[in-house]
Amino acid sequence: TINGDRLWNSLMEVAKIGATEKGGCCRLALTDLDKEARDLFVSWCKEAGCTIKIDKMGNVFARRAGKNNDLPPVMTGSHIDTQPTGGRFDGVYGVLSGLEVIRSLNDQNIETEHPIEAAIWTNEEGSRFAPAMVASGVFAGVFDLEYGLSRADEDGKTMGEELERIGYAGDEPVGGRDIHAFFEVHIEQGPILEEEELPIGVVTHGQGQRWYELTLKGVESHAGPTPMDRRKDALLGAARIINAVNKVGINNAPLACSTVGMINSYPNSRNVIPGEVFLTIDMRHPEDDMLSKMDAELRASIDAITEEIGLTQSLEQIFYYAPVPFDEGCINAVRSAANLCGYPNRDIVAGAGHDACYMSQVAPASMVFVPCIDGISHNEVEDAKPEWITAGCNVLINAMLEKANQ
Amino acid sequence: TINGDRLWNSLMEVAKIGATEKGGCCRLALTDLDKEARDLFVSWCKEAGCTIKIDKMGNVFARRAGKNNDLPPVMTGSHIDTQPTGGRFDGVYGVLSGLEVIRSLNDQNIETEHPIEAAIWTNEEGSRFAPAMVASGVFAGVFDLEYGLSRADEDGKTMGEELERIGYAGDEPVGGRDIHAFFEVHIEQGPILEEEELPIGVVTHGQGQRWYELTLKGVESHAGPTPMDRRKDALLGAARIINAVNKVGINNAPLACSTVGMINSYPNSRNVIPGEVFLTIDMRHPEDDMLSKMDAELRASIDAITEEIGLTQSLEQIFYYAPVPFDEGCINAVRSAANLCGYPNRDIVAGAGHDACYMSQVAPASMVFVPCIDGISHNEVEDAKPEWITAGCNVLINAMLEKANQ
Ligand SMILES: NC(=O)NCCC(=O)O
Ligand SMILES: NC(=O)NCCC(=O)O
Numbered sequence: 001t002i003n004g005d006r007l008w009n010s011l012m013e014v015a016k017i018g019a020t021e022k023g024g025c026c027r028l029a030l031t032d033l034d035k036e037a038r039d040l041f042v043s044w045c046k047e048a049g050c051t052i053k054i055d056k057m058g059n060v061f062a063r064r065a066g067k068n069n070d071l072p073p074v075m076t077g078s079h080i081d082t083q084p085t086g087g088r089f090d091g092v093y094g095v096l097s098g099l100e101v102i103r104s105l106n107d108q109n110i111e112t113e114h115p116i117e118a119a120i121w122t123n124e125e126g127s128r129f130a131p132a133m134v135a136s137g138v139f140a141g142v143f144d145l146e147y148g149l150s151r152a153d154e155d156g157k158t159m160g161e162e163l164e165r166i167g168y169a170g171d172e173p174v175g176g177r178d179i180h181a182f183f184e185v186h187i188e189q190g191p192i193l194e195e196e197e198l199p200i201g202v203v204t205h206g207q208g209q210r211w212y213e214l215t216l217k218g219v220e221s222h223a224g225p226t227p228m229d230r231r232k233d234a235l236l237g238a239a240r241i242i243n244a245v246n247k248v249g250i251n252n253a254p255l256a257c258s259t260v261g262m263i264n265s266y267p268n269s270r271n272v273i274p275g276e277v278f279l280t281i282d283m284r285h286p287e288d289d290m291l292s293k294m295d296a297e298l299r300a301s302i303d304a305i306t307e308e309i310g311l312t313q314s315l316e317q318i319f320y321y322a323p324v325p326f327d328e329g330c331i332n333a334v335r336s337a338a339n340l341c342g343y344p345n346r347d348i349v350a351g352a353g354h355d356a357c358y359m360s361q362v363a364p365a366s367m368v369f370v371p372c373i374d375g376i377s378h379n380e381v382e383d384a385k386p387e388w389i390t391a392g393c394n395v396l397i398n399a400m401l402e403k404a405n406q
Numbered sequence: 407t408i409n410g411d412r413l414w415n416s417l418m419e420v421a422k423i424g425a426t427e428k429g430g431c432c433r434l435a436l437t438d439l440d441k442e443a444r445d446l447f448v449s450w451c452k453e454a455g456c457t458i459k460i461d462k463m464g465n466v467f468a469r470r471a472g473k474n475n476d477l478p479p480v481m482t483g484s485h486i487d488t489q490p491t492g493g494r495f496d497g498v499y500g501v502l503s504g505l506e507v508i509r510s511l512n513d514q515n516i517e518t519e520h521p522i523e524a525a526i527w528t529n530e531e532g533s534r535f536a537p538a539m540v541a542s543g544v545f546a547g548v549f550d551l552e553y554g555l556s557r558a559d560e561d562g563k564t565m566g567e568e569l570e571r572i573g574y575a576g577d578e579p580v581g582g583r584d585i586h587a588f589f590e591v592h593i594e595q596g597p598i599l600e601e602e603e604l605p606i607g608v609v610t611h612g613q614g615q616r617w618y619e620l621t622l623k624g625v626e627s628h629a630g631p632t633p634m635d636r637r638k639d640a641l642l643g644a645a646r647i648i649n650a651v652n653k654v655g656i657n658n659a660p661l662a663c664s665t666v667g668m669i670n671s672y673p674n675s676r677n678v679i680p681g682e683v684f685l686t687i688d689m690r691h692p693e694d695d696m697l698s699k700m701d702a703e704l705r706a707s708i709d710a711i712t713e714e715i716g717l718t719q720s721l722e723q724i725f726y727y728a729p730v731p732f733d734e735g736c737i738n739a740v741r742s743a744a745n746l747c748g749y750p751n752r753d754i755v756a757g758a759g760h761d762a763c764y765m766s767q768v769a770p771a772s773m774v775f776v777p778c779i780d781g782i783s784h785n786e787v788e789d790a791k792p793e794w795i796t797a798g799c800n801v802l803i804n805a806m807l808e809k810a811n812q
Contacts, residue, residue: 242644270686
């Protein structure tokens with residue numbers, strides 16, 4: 001078992017980097033704060049005797065040698081970036097659990113056959129740079145390196161430039177190497193485990209996702225003297241589309257999710273009928289057929305609404321992955337570990353995207369979930385009980401040990 | 407009559423200050439560009455022999471002496487600030503017409519009984535600093551000086567600070583003096599005159615306005631694992647309210663206007679259910695009873711929508727004025743001038759707010775409208791024909807002369 005207090009203290013230490021007034025974290029990808037958190041993780045890993053490698057996407061790998069270093073590593077990891085109003089656990093819990101596994105193995109003088117690696121994946125959130133999980137995606141060969149490095153934020157700064165700036169543009173090739181097994185521990189970010197009073201979720205699948213960008217164009221005009229029947233109000237179109245996006249989610253209940261998270265309206269002046277609106281759409285479902293059905297419903301609604309108001313539209317799907325089935329062997333390793341530790345558990349589908357979803361394309365992979373308070377995440381009030389945090393890492397170390405000695 | 411070419415050339419000269427790629431103007435109130443345009447106007451007025459006075463709200467008055475300088479002035483004027491994506495005529499046409507009247511009187515050696523004043527009113531658009539027409543409002547005693555100077559932009563900079571910064575915080579008291587008559591010439595900003603092929607509108611009324619600010623609060627949460635039926639999505643509420651605002655306009659057709667011009671959603675991240683939205687509402691009607699009815703409809707809709715989704719709301723009416731009847735004598739002066747010049751014309755209601763609306767509270771006032779292409783304003787493509795521009799200023803000079811010799 002791991003040292004729960006030490007893990008909790010490390011989490012609280014990193015939570016100071018980008019701490020917000022409401023008790024959350026704002027540590028956007030590749031900012032100075034991201035660098036500060038990475039530096040701290042790297043120094044802790046070095047103290048724990050690890051060697052550090054950084055790849056061209058800024059992914060960080062801290063390696064603890066095994067008995068046979070020609071064998072591929074058993075890897076764990078997650079991300080250290082947050083949402084603009086994020087919490088203290090989303091991502092960083094999985095990163096520091098990797099460190100805690102290594103520290104605990106050291107404490108107990110446990111040698112493994114395979115080497116162990118604890119990873120930080122760059123820009124998982126997809127908030128500063130879209131899409132999400134872009135760096136584990138490059139590692140898994142889903143995106144090419146050029147695509148990854150050229151993702152730009154709202155100010156036009158690219159991931160490549162920002163990696164150089166903060167000193168995390170490494171030399172290692174991205175991916176292309178054998179991984180014996182990959183595990184990721186994460187808070188559930190949904191309500192199920194807490195409601196069922198289970199400390200552990202054995203993650204069997206990740207749901208599919210489609211992300212879109214939509215630009216609507218109408219005619220900018222004066223809000224006072226322009227009669228209602230002569231308007232081409234882009235924001236009115238956006239409003240009806242936001243409502244339609246919500247209906248797509250409701251129509252495909254109970255498993256569908258469908259959200260508009262971002263909207264920018266131009267010129268955004270009180271007495272001007274908006275001429276242009278940009279918005280993003282995020283749709284998810286555990287079944288790919290249903291996700292395709294939702295896509296068709298979305299497109300039909302957008303066509304009808306823009307035609308009715310007289311707007312032009314440009315809709316682009318910028319991100320897609322099919323639902324992910326995790327590896328049977330890794331799922332079983334997680335379930336056995338939970339049972340071994342005596343933690344009540346259930347199988348669960350990941351509602352969020354995770355680096356493990358991409359890693360599952362190039363390695364046997366699965367995940368361990370722990371509850372979070374009220375199922376709330378992507379919110380500064382995101383919270384988790386110390387006993388859950390300890391439980392998840394205990395399951396992780398046992399699942400990793402099973403694989404590392406196979 | 408005035409010199410149409412000179413007026414047009416002055417307009418095109420000022421249009422260079424803040425010119426945008428699409429042929430419009432971005433000259434927000436109290437920016438360096440506003441200062442540059444003011445400086446140019448002041449230098450032209452001095453060349454035309456005027457004395458300049460600037461009041462504590464930064465309103466600029468260029469005065470041409472009359473035969474009897476104890477008599478109160480006949481004043482004209484408008485604004486030199488624009489929308490972020492504004493045009494080359496909205497406002498500045500009325501300012502430079504004042505200058506052109508003075509230049510033409512000089513050319514023709516015409517002396518008037520009353521002095522003549524041409525004014526720039528600060529921050530008419532209400533875009534950088536809300537509400538609109540705040541400085542003519544202070545002049546008219548509708549707002550007090552402290553209120554006016556403390557209006558802040560989105561960065562928290564106040565009008566008082568910005569007036570100091572650009573050197574237009576004058577010494578003169580704001581208002582409190584006699585004005586014999588006030589006229590303002592402006593593009594219609596709506597489609598009526600162009601459709602009816604009339605170069606002149608005799609403005610008899612300004613419609614009433616109510617501006618609101620609305621903040622909605624829900625619960626920020628993850629777009630992936632948060633089931634549809636557990637969401638409190640502030641942007642979904644905003645979307646339904648935007649649609650309801652539009653319906654209030656349509657329900658009270660044909661004269662009502664009802665618009666959401668500005669929306670800011672937080673945290674505005676693709677995979678976060680928005681927890682908070684700020685939006686503005688602009689409602690207008692020529693009859694005050696109807697405006698009250700619209701207000702009641704708006705409030706009922708907001709209550710129903712926020713309750714259904716489980717959002718909290720804070721709605722504030724930040725700006726109101728009742729419909730404005732202009733002065734019979736001034737209206738007649740405009741109509742007679744149009745007829746004298748042989749311009750086909752009709753009576754018309756101003757759909758936009760204008761400095762003349764506030765001035766009418768402390769002086770006999772009315773307005774002259776000219777058409778604009780496709781009725782479009784608050785848009786970079788805003789345009790007007792030179793013959794309309796000339797016609798409006800010809801009507802202005804004759805209306806002013808009638809009053810200035812009474
Ligand atoms: N775990 C997590 O919050 N990932 C962000 C990507 C997503 O939106 O699913
Ligand atoms: N004329 C004009 O555009 N005024 C701005 C204030 C308003 O929105 O009516």
